[in-house]
Amino acid sequence: MKSRLIAGLVSALVALPIAAAPVASADRDTDFAAQLHGFGIYGQRDFNAWLAKITCKRLTTGVDADARESAVFLSQNLARTTTTEQVWQFLGAGIPLYCPEHTAALTALAGDHA
Numbered sequence: 001m002k003s004r005l006i007a008g009l010v011s012a013l014v015a016l017p018i019a020a021a022p023v024a025s026a027d028r029d030t031d032f033a034a035q036l037h038g039f040g041i042y043g044q045r046d047f048n049a050w051l052a053k054i055t056c057k058r059l060t061t062g063v064d065a066d067a068r069e070s071a072v073f074l075s076q077n078l079a080r081t082t083t084t085e086q087v088w089q090f091l092g093a094g095i096p097l098y099c100p101e102h103t104a105a106l107t108a109l110a111g112d113h114a
Contacts, residue, residue: 028049029045032049035097036048039086039089039093041089043079049098052094058073060099066105067095067105067106067109070091074087
């Protein structure tokens with residue numbers, strides 16, 4: 001009986017991170033949407049989060065060599081009314097939130113203009 005209890009607890013603990021993961025992701029997507037709204041960037045929350053995640057994947061796989069190329073990709077996929085400044089704000093909010101390992105892609109551009 002005690003071994004069944006332990007097995008049940010272990011199963012519950014293993015399942016806990018799997019069950020909690022979507023909640024963390026949803027909160028991150030909501031936080032991202034709130035940041036975008038502060039910049040005047042609207043649209044479907046899920047689409048904007050997906051676009052940020054795709055941008056990260058493009059940087060990871062080398063499809064985009066740097067943040068400039070990511071900005072071009074975003075400008076082609078965000079609403080036509082999105083300004084250049086808003087594209088960079090989207091990128092500046094998305095990278096730290098969804099792929100902080102690529103923050104250097106943003107800071108490298110800042111160094112280019114220093």
